[in-house]
Amino acid sequence: MARVWLFGKDVNTDQIVPGRYAPYMLKNEDDLRKYPFVEARPEFASTVQPGDILIAGRNFGCGSSREYAPLALKMVAIGAVVAPLFARIFFRNALNLGIPCFTADLTDVLHDGQEVELLLDEGIIVTAEGQRIELPPPPGFMREVWASGGIVPFYRTYGRFPGEAPA
Amino acid sequence: MAAQTLSEQILSHAAGQVVKAGDVVTVQVDLAMMHDSLSPSIIKVLHQELGAEKVWDRDRVTVVIDHVAPAASVQTAEHQARLRRWVAEQGITHLFDVGRGISHQVLVEEGLAQPGMIIVGSDSHSTAYGCVGAFGTGMGTTDVALVVATGRTWMRVPETVLVRASGRFRPGVSAKDLALRAARILRAEGATYAAVEWHGVDFLSIGDRMTLATLSIEVGAKAGLVPPTGAAAHLMRIPAWLGVQPGASYMWEIDIDLDQLEPQISMPNFVDNVVDIRDVGQVAVNVVYLGTCTNGRYEDMIAAARILNGRKLAPGVRMIVVPASSEGLQQAASDGTLTTLLAAGATIGTPGCGACIGRHMGVLAPNEVCLFTGNRNFRGRMGSPDAQIYLASPEVAAATALTGYITHPQEVM
Structure with missing residues (x-):
């Protein structure tokens, strides 16, 4: 089972990883895994488990272009992020890194700390009580990028960008 | 053909x-x-993950050392030394090293950013290039690495939100107030995945247009464009195909009457948490910080110096000025603006991003209050998560520095 981490709206990238903890500023880049939500939710980095999911309000990931914000979430193996609206750069960065993002508002459906199971391929969250929540299917190009494991392996495999006609 | 944005x-x-x-x-x-x-x-993604040896075009990939400039630690100094070696190996034409200034300001000053271009930067405030009518957009590490490797990128063509200004600013009111007013209406997500066009601002300088363009990302925008018309555009090379077309389709249109506009203050901890200055109440500040790609230019220093001229900062207030570029600093030095600022008690930092990202050159302690001419007041942005950041114009910054509390410029003009 995965744990739900519930966040409000307008979670910005300074909350996800403050600029002071960028890899550029760290002696050991792997230490980035210690800093997701270091100030917004200090207990997060030490207790998050692989596969846990983030449920957030509107405009998740607004602010800076720093890819190390979603990278830090990838380093702690977040299973998915679900929010009704994602900030554009965060959404691209997460897609590029292969982090599943689903556009849905579950902030009133799930609660913080709830135990759930994410069936990624089916796009379904199942709660411990057996409730099945269908996530809206992402566009085809996103599934292609996820299937490749991110934009770099996608580009290296196909030699083109998503949505671009094959050469 | 249908009219286009x-x-x-x-x-x-x-x-x-x-x-x-x-x-x-x-x-x-x-x-x-x-x-x-x-x-x-x-560079790691470019070489190790994409397997590219060379950048796509050494004249079109520009490198700027502005985020921690000068280096604040051995760690950042080593990164910068490696970056300079890489630039030399790649034969990159345009490296703007420590002290030249903030990327966006510098690329515009150098004439590298031109109307009609598509410009991708590894910085969210790359919407700045809209000040010359370019489509500037910020992307993350991997997208920028792909651009640097291939010269190409992919994107969804954005809808456009139109901000239509009318009238003229009253004394003590400026482009920052227009931008914050727009953020107040559009809110932080109002232009997500969209572009913002700023109309009715033909009378503004390129610098003031950059204030509008940089703040476009704070309403979520992919790009923030000012049409390349008006006096400031006279020297630009404008493609014949580029210009406002009557009948273009906008997803949202808002009108802002500059004649009625009051100084706007963005309250902690969200940029769109904006009120008229008279509704702020009595807020004492410890630090007044004038800088950033949003409001650290020569004209911003002039605006502050006009108010500070011959007077002193309020006791206990620190004023830190970090020019957006060396060109602006030189202008301010040569015409006495700098002397006015220093005589008032302000201090000057190396041109660059300064404390905007909370890394150096004036980070804030817990419970300190900062009046900032920058673009973000997120919790922890400039240092301690327990500091408070208020965003405002250079005019409000100067007035606040004189009194020690957030002050309408007209009270001291």
Whole structure:
């Protein structure tokens, strides 16, 4: 089972990883895994488990272009992020890194700390009580990028960008 | 052909076919910008993950050391030393090293950013290039690495939100107030995935247009464009196909009457948490910080110096000025603006991003209050998560420095 981490709206990238903890500023880049939500939710980095999911309000990931914000979430193996609206750069960065993002508002459906199971391929969250929540299917190009494991392996495999006609 | 927004015109031109909002396109990029903070990771993706040996075009990939400039630790100094070696190995033409200034300001001053271009930067405030009518957009490490490797990127053609200004600013009111007023109406997510066009601002300087363009990202925008018209555009090389077309389709239109506009204050901890200055109440500040790509230019220093002229900062208030570029600093030094600021008690930092990202040159302690001319007041942005950041114009910054509490410029003008 995965744990739900519930966040409000307008979670910005300074909350996800403050600029002071960028890899550029760290002696050991792997230490980035210690800093997701270091100030917004200090207990997060030490207790998050692989596969846990983030449920957030509107405009998740607004602010800076720093890819190390979603990278830090990838380093702690977040299973998915679900929010009704994602900030554009965060959404691209997460897609590029292969982090599943689903556009849905579950902030009133799930609660913080709830135990759930994410069936990624089916796009379904199942709660411990057996409730099945269908996530809206992402566009085809996103599934292609996820299937490749991110934009770099996608580009290296196909030699083109998503949505671009094959050469 | 249906009338097009500026973004549709630029992306159609780059795609070589007529495109409209909602289409997904792959386009040639005209200029790429990478800064010191993300260059190490961009170079890693470029060589180790993408397997590219050379950048796509050594004249079009620009490198700027502005985020921690000068280096604040051995760690950042080493990164910058490696970056300089890499620039030399790649034969990159345009490296703007420590002290030249903030990437966006510098690329505009150098004439590298031009109307109609597509410019991708490793910095969210790359919307700045809209000040010259370019489609500037910020992307993360991997997207920028792909641009640097291939000269291309992909994106969805954005819808456009139109901000239409009318009238003229009253004394003590400026472009920052227009931008914050727009953020107050549009809110932080109002232009997500969209572009913002700023109309009715032909009378503004390029610098003031950059204030509008940089703040476009704070309402979620992919790009923030000012039409390249008016006196400030006279010297620009404007493509014949670029210009406002009557009948273009906008997803949201808002009107702002500059004649009625009061100084706007963005309250902690969200940029769109904006009120008229008279509704702020008595807020004492410890630090007044004038700088950033949003309001650290020569004209911003002039605006502050006019108010500070011959007077002293309020006791206990620190004022830190970090010019956006060396060119602005030189202008301010040569015409006495700098002397006015120093005589008032302000201090000057190396041109660059300064404490905007909370890394050096004036980070805030817990419970300190900062009046900041920058673009973000998120919790922890400039240092301690328990500091408070209020965003405002250079005019409000100067007035506040004189009294020690957030002050309407007209009270001291």
